[in-house]
C-alpha cells in the first residue's frame with residue numbers, strides 16, 4: 678500500500694523531464710548560466726592578455742564558446758568558407774533569430790572581427806563586460822543620430838585598426854520564419870569605409886527551437902557564407918540599392934537553406 682503512494686511521486690519528475698517545456702526552460706537557463714560562467718572565466722584572462730578592451734580578445738572568447746553547441750545538442754553545417762578568405766576589413770551581415778546566434782557566430786568568426794550590438798547588452802552581467810572587453814561597438818537604437826555617429830566613428834576605426842565588424846541588419850531578433858526588412862546602418866558603414874560586405878545566412882531555427890511553443894530540441898543549423906558584395910566607388914546615394922541587393926541574396930539563401938534543414942527529431946507540427 679505504502680509503495681503505491683510512491684508512484685505519483687516518481688512519475689512527476691519523470692513527466693517533467695520528458696515534457697518539452699521542462700527541457701526548453703532547462704536548456705535556456707543552462708545556456709545563460711553557462712555563458713555567464715564562461716564570461717567570468719574569460720574576464721581575467723582577457724585583462725591579463727591584452728590589458729583591457731581589445732578586438733584580439735575575441736580569439737579567446739571564440740575558443741571558449743565553441744563547445745557550447747554540444748551541450749545544447751546543436752550542430753552547424755557551414756558552407757562558403759572560401760568567401761571569408763578576404764584580406765583586410767569588411768562588414769559581415771547576418772540574420773538574427775535568437776541569442777543562440779552567438780554560437781554560430783563564434784563558429785565562423787574571422788580574426789580581428791567584433792560586433793555592433795544594442796547598448797543594453799553591456800548591462801548583462803559578466804556577458805556584458807566580456808562584450809566590452811571584446812571591443813563590441815554599442816549603439817543606442819532609440820537615438821538614430823547617436824547610432825549614426827557611433828557607426829561613422831566605427832568606419833574610421835575599422836580602417837585605422839584593420840577591424841572587421843559583424844552587424845545584424847534586421848536590427849532586432851526575429852523568429853517569424855522570414856527576414857525582417859533591413860535597416861540601413863550596416864550599408865552606410867560599409868560604404869563609408871569603402872569595404873566589402875560579406876552576407877552570412879543562418880537557416881531557420883523553427884525545426885528545433887520555438888519560443889512560443891516552449892520547444893528546444895536537438896537540431897542542425899546551416900550557416901551559409903555568401904560571396905562578398907563590393908562597395909568600392911559607391912556613395913550614400915547607393916545605400917538603398919545596396920541594401921535591397923543584400924536583402925535579396927540573403928532572402929533566397931534563407932529560404933533555400935531553411936527548406937532543406939535536416940530534422941533530427943522528426944518534423945515539428947505547428
Ligand SMILES: CCCCCCCCCCCCCCCCC(=O)SCCNC(=O)CCNC(=O)[C@H](O)C(C)(C)COP(=O)(O)OP(=O)(O)OC[C@H]1O[C@@H](n2cnc3c(N)ncnc32)[C@H](O)[C@@H]1OP(=O)(O)O
Pocket residue numbers: 712713715716719737738741742773779792793794795798804807808811816817818821824825826828829844845846847848849850859860861862863865866916
Ligand atoms: C567567453 C564567454 C562569452 C560569453 C558571451 C559571449 C558573447 C560575445 C558576443 C556576443 C555578441 C552578440 C551581439 C548580438 C547583438 C545583436 C544586437 O544587438 S542587434 C541590435 C543592434 N544592432 C543594430 O541595430 C544594427 C542594425 N541597425 C541599424 O543599422 C540602424 O540603421 C540604426 C543605425 C540603429 C538606425 O536605426 P533606425 O533609425 O531605426 O534605422 P534606419 O531606418 O535604417 O535609418 C534611418 C535613416 O538614417 C540613415 N542612416 C542609418 N544609419 C546611418 C549611418 N550609419 N550613416 C548615415 N545615415 C544612416 C538611413 O539611411 C535612414 O535614412 P533614409 O533617408 O531613410 O535612407
Ligand SMILES: CCCCCCCC/C=C\CCCCCCCC(=O)OC[C@@H](O)COP(=O)(O)O
Pocket residue numbers: 708709710712713773775776777779795798800801802804848849850
Ligand atoms: C544581470 C543581468 C542578467 C542578464 C542576463 C542576460 C545575459 C545573456 C547571457 C547569455 C547569453 C549569451 C549570448 C549573449 C549575446 C546575445 C545578444 C542578443 O541576442 O541580444 C539580443 C539583441 O540582439 C536583440 O534584442 P531585441 O530582441 O531586439 O531586444
